[in-house]
Amino acid sequence: MKSAVETLNPTRVRLTVEVPFEELKTSLDAAYKKINQQVTVKGFRKGKVPARVIDQRFGRGAVLEEAVNDALPKFYTDAVNDAEINPLGQPEVDITELKDGETLNFTAEVDVRPAIEIPDYSGIEIEVDAVEVSDEDVEKAVEQLRTRFASTSPVERAAAEGDVVTIDLEAKVDGEVLEDGVADGVQYTIGSGELLDGIDEAVTGLEAGGEATFTSQLKGGSAEGKDAEVTVKVTQVAARELPEPDDDFAQMASEFDTFEELKADSRKRLENTKQYDQATQAQERVLEKLLELVEVPIPEKLLEDEIRTRRHNLEHHQLGQMGLDLAKYLELQGKTEEEFDAETKEQAVKGIRTQFVLDELVSKEKLSVSQEELTEHLMRRAASSGMSPDQFAQAVVEGGQVPMLVGEVARGKALATVVEAAVVKDTKGEVVDLSDDEDETTEATETTEAAAATEAAAATEAAAATEAAEASAAATGDEQKSEG
Numbered sequence: 001m002k003s004a005v006e007t008l009n010p011t012r013v014r015l016t017v018e019v020p021f022e023e024l025k026t027s028l029d030a031a032y033k034k035i036n037q038q039v040t041v042k043g044f045r046k047g048k049v050p051a052r053v054i055d056q057r058f059g060r061g062a063v064l065e066e067a068v069n070d071a072l073p074k075f076y077t078d079a080v081n082d083a084e085i086n087p088l089g090q091p092e093v094d095i096t097e098l099k100d101g102e103t104l105n106f107t108a109e110v111d112v113r114p115a116i117e118i119p120d121y122s123g124i125e126i127e128v129d130a131v132e133v134s135d136e137d138v139e140k141a142v143e144q145l146r147t148r149f150a151s152t153s154p155v156e157r158a159a160a161e162g163d164v165v166t167i168d169l170e171a172k173v174d175g176e177v178l179e180d181g182v183a184d185g186v187q188y189t190i191g192s193g194e195l196l197d198g199i200d201e202a203v204t205g206l207e208a209g210g211e212a213t214f215t216s217q218l219k220g221g222s223a224e225g226k227d228a229e230v231t232v233k234v235t236q237v238a239a240r241e242l243p244e245p246d247d248d249f250a251q252m253a254s255e256f257d258t259f260e261e262l263k264a265d266s267r268k269r270l271e272n273t274k275q276y277d278q279a280t281q282a283q284e285r286v287l288e289k290l291l292e293l294v295e296v297p298i299p300e301k302l303l304e305d306e307i308r309t310r311r312h313n314l315e316h317h318q319l320g321q322m323g324l325d326l327a328k329y330l331e332l333q334g335k336t337e338e339e340f341d342a343e344t345k346e347q348a349v350k351g352i353r354t355q356f357v358l359d360e361l362v363s364k365e366k367l368s369v370s371q372e373e374l375t376e377h378l379m380r381r382a383a384s385s386g387m388s389p390d391q392f393a394q395a396v397v398e399g400g401q402v403p404m405l406v407g408e409v410a411r412g413k414a415l416a417t418v419v420e421a422a423v424v425k426d427t428k429g430e431v432v433d434l435s436d437d438e439d440e441t442t443e444a445t446e447t448t449e450a451a452a453a454t455e456a457a458a459a460t461e462a463a464a465a466t467e468a469a470e471a472s473a474a475a476t477g478d479e480q481k482s483e484g
Helices: 021-038 051-058 061-083 135-147 198-201 247-253 261-295 300-322 324-334 339-366 371-385 389-398 402-419 434-475
Strands: 002-009 012-020 087-099 103-112 125-128 151-154 164-173 176-189 209-215 227-241 425-426
Touching: 002 061, 012 021, 012 061, 012 151, 021 051, 021 061, 021 103, 021 198, 051 061, 061 087, 061 103, 087 300, 087 425, 103 300, 125 261, 135 247, 135 261, 176 227, 198 209, 198 227, 247 261, 261 339, 261 402, 261 425, 300 324, 300 339, 324 339, 389 402, 402 434
Parallel strands: 125 425
Antiparallel strands: 002 012, 012 103, 087 103, 151 227, 164 176, 164 227, 209 227
């Protein structure tokens, strides 16, 4: 077999392949055997029909077609390996010549990973937020904890912000009471924003037995999105009583003996959260700087597929679970469909560019993924998905997604390599050492990389994995041209 490769553009090539007919012998033998098992010819036992009889009865062309379909994936794969290209997706195959007993010639056009030059990234400089936890931050965290342990007691006065009121609700649209617009005995904390817009203003100042009417857009139910006339009646006003900030509260709400220990732990937790946020911010900004340095051509077909995948996932999974369609979502977001399409394309381009650049870094830096690293990443992904590690691992294996997870870890390590080489300073001008907490930094890096590139990686890896299997299907049908 002889093959040659022609570059059509930075992301697409054409392979021209010439196959001597003798290299089709194995596939021809297999074709005769397969047809033999499928046909019945009088005078011959099933499976024992001579090749010349099959040619006479069913035509040599049927045999050639079966043989070519069987052989094409191997010849295509051999041509790809000879050309040392990285194909994306299935090829468009055209049989240009098929001469019985002489030759099989075909071409295959396919998208490829573009050649990427990774420049010196050691000079990247970024700025991140400083890790600062004020006394006010600590007091707010402790106050939130006290609120979780608050009790309520009825009071005989007008309702005020922070009070818990028990209310009856009735909603009307066009003067008609909605079947699902009546609710009694609802408890609501004034100022929480958990119910309808306008309800805080309506109930504030009312005592038990008082009622008010206001107009609000319904957030759910049969008349979702419509303006309704809502009547609210207060049946009880209760004041929240927070526990005293003392040692007794610390012992009730935590494992600590003193309130001061509780406050110190709250400060430490806030610092850890801010350090994680700082690490995530560093990854994001380093990635942005890196992408600015690298020219990355985008395969047009891959981009179209990625945009289609993102839109499908949003419409049929995320919005579907919330009971929304795209039109309603855009209305709530205050966006036009054109703006949505532009944003989706921008996100898709970034995802693909990120994947290509980080994959090239994995190759350049010769990074590998250990079983331990893969297991740790799987555990984190399982936790974020709400599944047990065993359930998540089973789903990954059954879905053939192990290579995708390996890719996520490898790309996370590639980005971490760039971050380690970057100069990271906070808003106070202090150099930030992200190696202080390696586990948090690794998790933040993988999270950042996954958010930008996982979907694109899944699309391209799945396409690359199926290319050879689908080559024969792409090569058959009307594209075939044969000469007897």
